[in-house]
Amino acid sequence: MELKLDVPLANELDPDRIPAEAVPENFVSYTLKHQEARPPVTWSNWYREMHWLYLFIFCILPTLALIAAWSTPLRLGTFIWAVIYGYTTALGITAGYHRLWTHRAYKATKGLEYTLAILGAGVVEGSIAWWARAHRAHHRYTDTDLDPYNAHKGLLYSHIGWLIFKPRRRPGPADVSDLRPNPVVIWQHKYYLPLAFIMAIVIPTAVCGYGWGDWRGGFVWASLIRLAVGQHSTFCINSLCHWLGDKPYDDKLTPTDSLFSALLTMGEGYHNYHHQFPMDYRNGYKWYQYDPTKWFLWTCEKLGFATHLKTFSDNEVQKGELTIQLKHLRHKQEALSWPSEKSDLPVITWEDYQRQAESRTLICIAGFVHDISDFFDKHPGGSHLLEKNVGKDATTAFFGGLYDHSHAAHNLLAMKRVGILLGGAPHGSEERVVPPSQHLRITRYGELAGGGYPQ
Ligand SMILES: [Zn+2]
Ligand SMILES: [Zn+2]
Secondary structure, eight states, X not given: OOOOOOSSOTTBOOGGGSOTTHHHHOHHHHHHHHSOOOOOOOTTTTTTSBOHHXXXXXXXXXXXXXXXXXXXXXXXXXXXXXXXXXXXXXXXXXXXXXXXXXXXXXXXXXXXXXXXXXXXXXXXXXXXXXXXXXXXXHHHTTTSXXXXXXXXXXXXXXXXXXXXXXXXXXXXXXXXXXXXXXXXXXXXXXXXXXXXXXXXXXXXXXXXHHHHSXXXXXXXXXXXXXXXXXXXXXXXXXXXXXXXXXXXXXXXXXXXXXXXXXXXXXXXTBHXXXXXXXXXXXXXXXXXXXXXXXXXHHHHHHHTSEXXXXXXXXXXXXXXXHHHHHHHHHHHHHHXXXXXXXXXXXXXXXXXXHHHTTTSOEEEETTEEEEOGGGGGGOTTOHHHHHTTTXXXXXXXXXXXXXXXXXHHHHHHHTTEEXXXXXXXXXXXXXXXSOGGGSSOOOOTTTSTTTSSOO
């Protein structure tokens, strides 16, 4: 008998359903303009617009669990078990729901697939089919109103608001055709409720109860508190990982990289990398970055449970990284003061220079006339050396004739430019005209003649 996924995967990307006129206009803005949205949540309709079941699971239940935890002693065995079970079930979400089914970052044996599907049910975040469909829309329409957890709507909204209030819009279309025939996805969706109940409540409680007689502790700590921690740690991927940290690979959108988020989310905190290279089985690209899900998958590969672990081209990853580094350097470059350009300076004759030098402290070096009056007493070699070069061409003296000045001295000298000598620099080569600080500069595309790239 052929299995069929009878789940809300509607709205998957169907090229026939995207109007042709939407493409040139931009699909997101076209959809937002033509698709009807639910009315805004207000004080008069909020109770109708709320997902009461989700409010109970994600807010009320954790609050009740915290109250119960107040009067439930935490035994060492229960604590250790809750931590182990918490990490294990979280892998069902990070390695399974996220990296395997949503992003197809590797191939898993059926055994591993079923294991991850069962473990993932223990965190009670909906079935794989529902979760992966929403997450694919998140990647496809990041930071827009077609992104189900649009980070621009605020930290609280992207964390949990999108769940407890009915969405104002359906998530944008996403292609989930590969999940439709997947027997594990179908099976997990079909038996999701009993699976979630057994994995989230029965097993963690029973282990503590049968293991060391701590039924109450097992229920409160290993089941309910562990569940709340697991759920909110995953929600942090949508909230914190779009808000806290750096953007080392691209700064077009909100996703960020942060060790703190990675510690909370089994390594998913390197979210800036993940949004750039979503099919990479790693979120922590660098070997030392805390990404237990990556280490788990690497181990699964060594044991033969996972194959075809995808990695993105190092060359392209480093290109993205370099682009951001260059942007930072460009900001730094733009924040500094630079010498006047040749074209901004008045051109003066040698005679005029000599005449003006009688009343001003002017020195000519490498074709530029410099006013060094405010530097006269600060010259490390003494003011007498400057004095005897006033009104003369001191190019040779500056570049080694008397003393081979430092790069810093050359950079500072260039800041004193007040004019350019008619006829250029008799002794000056290009290297002497350009201060060392300007030999290498960050230049935007289009700023160089010939389209931006030196020939
Ligand atoms: Zn994201
Ligand atoms: Zn993702």
